[in-house]
Amino acid sequence: MLASILTITLIIGGTALLSWPLGRYMAALFSGRFARADRLFTHAVGGAGRQDWTAYALALAAFNAVMFGFTFALLATQHLLPLNPDGQSAASLDLVFNTAASFTTNTNLQHYSGESTWSYLAQLAALMWLQFVSAATGIAALAALARGIAGKPDMGNFFIDVQRAAFGLLLPMALVLAALLALTGVPMTLAGAAHVTTLEGTAQTIARGPVAAFVAIKQLGSNGGGFFGPNSTHPLENPDFWSNLLQMSAIILIPMACVWMFGRMIGRPRHAGVIFGVMLALLLVKVTAAAAFEQAPTQAFADLAVTQDVGNLEGKELRLGAATGPLWAVLTTATSNGSVGAMHDSLNPLTGLVPMAGMWLNETFGGAGVGMINMFLYIALAVFVAGMMVGRTPEYLGHRIEGREMRLVVLALISHPLLILGGTALFAATPWGTDMLNNGGAHGFSEILYEFSSAAANNGSGFEGLGDSTVPWNIATGLVMLIARFLPIIVPLAIVGSLMAKRRSAESAGTLSVEGPTFGVMLLITILIFGALTFFPAAALGPIAEHTALMR
Amino acid sequence: MQYLLPSLRLWAVTLLVCVAGYTALVLGFAQSVVPDRANGSIIMAQGKPIGSALVAQDFTSPRYIWPRPSAADYNGMGAAGSNLSPTSPKLAARAAEAVARYGAKPANPVPADLVAASGGGLDPHISLAGALYQAKRVAQARGLSDASVRALIERHAFAPGGAFAPDPIVNVLELNLALGRLER
Secondary structure, three states, rough: OHHHHHHHHHHHHHHHHHHHHHHHHHHHHHHOOHHHHHHHHHHHHOOOOOOOHHHHHHHHHHHHHEEEEEEEHHHHOHHHHOOOOOOOOOOOOOHHHHHHHHOEEEEEEEOOOHHOOHHHHHHHHHHEEEEEEEEHHHHHHHHHHHHHHHOOOOOOOOOHHHHHHHHHHHHHHHHHHHHHHHHOOOOOOOOEEEEEEEEOOOOOEOOEEHHEEEOOOOOHOOOOOOOOHHHHHHHOOOOOOOHHHHHHHHHHHHHHHHHHHHHHHHHOOHHHHHHHHHHHHHHHHHHHHHHHHHHOOOOHHOOOEEEEEOOOOOOOOOOOOOHHHHHHHHHHHHHHOOOOOOOHHHHOHHHHHHHHHHHHHHOOOOOOOOHHHHHHHHHHHHHHHHHHHHHHOOOOOOOOOOOOHHHHHHHHHHHHHHHHHHHHHHOOHHHHHHOOOOOEEEEHHHEEEHHHHHHHHOOOOOOOOOOOHHHHHHHHHHHHHHHHHHHHHHHHHHHHHHHHOOOOOOOOOOOHHHHHHHHHHHHHHHHHHHHHHHHHHHHHHHHHHHHHOOOO | OHHHHHHHHHHHHHHHHHHHHHHHHHHHHHHHHHHHHOOOOOOOOOOOOEEEOOOOOOOOOOOEEEOOOOOOOOOOOOOOOOOOOOOOHHHHHHHHHHHHHOEEOOOOEHHHHHHOOOOOOOOOEEEEEHHHHHHHHHHHOOOOOOHHHHHHHHHEEEOOHHHHOOOEEEEHHHHHHHHHHHHH
């Protein structure tokens, strides 16, 4: 117990401390402080004019279309291309569609096992490439949003911002992390699988590959897609306790730093402090809950001659320590990462509810860039509700929030539960979902609910017992991921574009302050009411029903 | 068109730097600084590869310490967890088989890690308690004294994360290799 508390404090506290200087650096990077690098970036794309919100959104859409198209083509033809030492064959087109959508949208939902599906070329040039540029897309969008709110005349240039994020931020960090992971024992080779004869004389084939490079950017960019099927529970993807610490810290570092970057770019670091505090409070509540629920021993062993003194061990790896299962489950779903350090399907029922709640909220730090963008929607909502309560025109930092902006905010916020609950209802009522379950009863419902939550939150983790590599699942979750990615990026840009077109009023004593604890509490309540209560009935049918009916 | 051309140039430059350049740098570093680890921590015995220090392999003979159950049947090309809920009757049935295999009785219960499958099905470790639980069987099968086997197990135990993860574990393959050396 004490060791768990120590681990949790070290990871969350240590990473929070690191995020402050990193956020400062990111703000400088996106404010054009590195002019020589920016000139190089401009040259690389052949000139870069200033973009308003529509131009920025179109540029983002165009590049993401190229990302999707290239990946689709490469994945579909991998069996004809080089760097395929294990002879992976052609993948089905519905899986190719799902995977291309999944990695383009920064989700990394995986309806396959990497070691038995993709060639090294597909893993590196398609999937790992997208892990860089999809994360960079999200961070770029946040920079654009911040410029608009800060009162700049334009949103910057998308093509420059992506390169700033990819080359100035993600690449150097990934190089350091990949080197450290290689030192702990994560393989980094282009040789195919190793063939060995075990001590008892049977043949064992051991998949390996360029794993260290892949895992580093998988964690830093809120991607989460594993090189191997079981992700970071695989001992070659996460060899020891220290690789585990590094990876967990990498999951939350950039999402945390994005808040500070936003605060500095809009010139309101104290406001960022309030936002950071609200996110951190929600994160700590979830970590505490998950760690407590996972203390309960495995129910299925209760009547057997088994010593259970370390909590639920099913689906967990011993070298990673007792805190890893619940802590990783919370961190990976608080951000939109989706890598796993224990099998979520085998978590205790209530522990499994916590990652789901993380994906429903989707902004207790959230994904790289997009987490803070999601939070902006809740901030606008909180400001509006507070304004209505005191009978004043709602203003956010001098920007008047009116009917047009609120309609867009609600559109973006409502789409999230609509996609999750709509999809779950459809698949829970049809053989598309019910024939594919690994567990019966309420837990089977949870498997469907989790899958749609993960797709709509662009998370990528799963209750992996679900047999989800079918045509209906591949197409449905593929579409959900695409809508749930681009709607909540483009709509906030439109909202800020609309704010930019209006005259900004000076803040006065009567303006709602967004820098104090009062606003923090207001924001927290807004998030809980709109974000969490919507999902309560579904939670009651899944994990809560399982807990009350089956846990003793 | 106005957006397509810069998008294509961005595609080319990011692919070149973030895939080709990055992979080459990490590959060069890993292969020159930690070549054994970079190639999968393969263990050689008499010049032949017999497994990876990081990947569980199956042991069924009573002469060996047994690893944790594997939902993937120790397949190094198809790692997977059971993905069964802790409340699942299927999990209870599977666990009962493991309990029977160890001949555990309520007076002598088996440690949970020998009954619970790991996340990837390739966990190379078991708990120190799990190894000691098997010491008597191994000692009998090999004609060794209980005490010498237990002492060997204790020597191989380590805390994976110091004060952060103090519960001691042992690497099953390395322990079984050491058992072979003990006999000689």
